[in-house]
Amino acid sequence: MHVEHLSLKNFRNAVDSEIEFSKGVNVICGANAAGKTNILEAIFYFAAGKSFRNCKDRELITFGNDKGSIAMRFFGNNAKTKMSATLSKSGRRVIKIGESAPLRMTEYIGRFRAVIFTPDHLSLVKGSPENRRRFLDLAISQSFPRYASTLSEYNRVLAQKNALLKRGNVIDELLEVYNEKLAALAGTITVNRRKYINRLEREAKIFLADMSGGKEELTLSYQTQAGDLETQEEIKEKYISLFAEKMQYEKDHFLAHYGAHKDDFSVVINKKSARMYGSQGQQRSAVLALKLAEGELSAKLTGEYPVFLLDDILSELDKDRKEYILSRITDRQVIITGCESEIFDTEGKIFVREGKIFQ
Ligand SMILES: Nc1ncnc2c1ncn2[C@@H]1O[C@H](COP(=O)(O)OP(=O)(O)O)[C@@H](O)[C@H]1O
Ligand SMILES: [Mg+2]
Incomplete structure (x- = not known):
């Protein structure tokens, strides 16, 4: 292209x-x-x-x-x-x-x-989870346009739920309708993100090993409130029960604190968190490896x-x-x-x- x-x-x-x-x-x-x-x-x-x-x-x-x-x-x-x-x-x-x-x-x-490299991409390792979600969501969307529509539907329902929570005086039945929708969408999103992270890890690992003369092994670990559950259906069920359990908490705080919009992944080098223990140089290499991997994967997925x-x-x-x-x-x-x-x-x-x- x-x-x-x-x-x-x-x-x-x-x-x-x-x-x-x-x-x-x-x-x-x-x-x-x-x-x-x-x-x-x-x-x-x-x-x-x-x-x-x-x-x-x-x-x-x-x-x-x-x-x-x-x-x-x-x-x-x-x-x-x-x-x-x-x-x-x-x-x-x-x-x-x-x-x-x-x-x-x-x-x-x-x-x-397109894949973009910018100087503030160190935030992919060092910054807030939001940076990593944005990277992930955009990378997946470019190769799987249907993911983009699932994600925008999730964000739309999330905004509705937040508006309801903010208003106070919440009608439980309506909140449950939103929660049910969010749980199903979160199931799809989580499965897609995890699959992408696994593929990305495979590619990025090669680049980092190459860059470090075989000294550094990169792994990515995906974190979600749904834990290690794997299938869409299991994740959906998990979120339904989590949302029910935390309903009062979310009402008290007027905000949706649970869901796929809280997911994160950590970049790990030689079994240690790169964010916490990596040197500036290792973090820089890890980001380059991730971005090169994003391009490699895009080529594999789209030809x-x-x-x-x-x-x-x-x-x-x-x-x-x-x-x-x-x-x-x-x-x-x-x-x-x-x-x-x-x-x-x-x-x-x-x-x-x-x-x-x-x-
Ligand atoms: N909306 C805008 N309208 C006109 N000029 C803008 C606007 N936004 C940024 N600029 C100008 O663009 C320039 C920065 O461009 P940029 O591409 O970031 O520079 P660089 O060549 O350093 O990468 C600045 O001079 C800034 O004032
Ligand atoms: Mg510039």
Whole structure:
């Protein structure tokens, strides 16, 4: 899969930009705050349906404007596809494939796939569970679009349940209806996440062993309130009884404290938690292994490598890790920000200055 063309109108500091990409390595060069990350953000928007910087759509529109848009042409699944997103301050954003009617997230997710590496990905090991769930959910969704719709249904029911709890004066029968739905959806979500984690572990283990000269063994352990139960049905039943048991507690606290939205996984190196005991270097390697594994798995599951987006990570890495990662991603499209001209002197460079493109 590779991006061919990107067109930005009033997106961040890109007022009107057209960018061509080559199939191999693309390097985006420019000074600090020139607009390099903004370009990756626009591309990744089509993979995730939102910014990877975890911000609102309206923050993406160029200051002082009401509308912005991104259009991208990419090659993948044996065809050229054009996707566009129109963002507006007041209304809803509209995503289209070709000239189609506006699509819902679950209808376009998985069409364009990308893996992004950013300097704050250390939070995958060190940060809160939310970081890891977000990573997991997005990775699974890109390869299994139906997971995205299960997850959005779960979040919708969870929001309804929370609204009910917040109101106080709860009608038990209604709460039970929500709990029943959440339990069933949590069963599906947990089974999918655990299966993905197992596959991811298999891939990431190889990368970390490789990077550490066989010294480090990576394992991932998935944590859920459903314990070690394995089948969808068992997990559903477990949640139904857990929700019943904790009903009063949730009512007293006006919040849904139990469910799949509390899941987490820990990254373990040589049988010890990387978060608690890993050195900075081990944590960094573990994150690289996870992200490389995400790409590998995506290729295995869909038959095609996703586009690799590297935001400023090379300048952060030591020589060995830098060389390792670059040696692992030679056979696919890579779009890198940060001018590391000594490494890349052949491929097409894209220069950015104050949001403007010079190619
Ligand atoms: N909504 C926006 N409208 C206009 N400019 C923006 C907007 N959001 C961010 N910027 C500008 O974009 C620039 C940062 O771009 P970024 O891609 O993060 O830079 P870098 O090249 O360092 O990666 C800053 O100059 C910032 O002011
Ligand atoms: Mg940047």
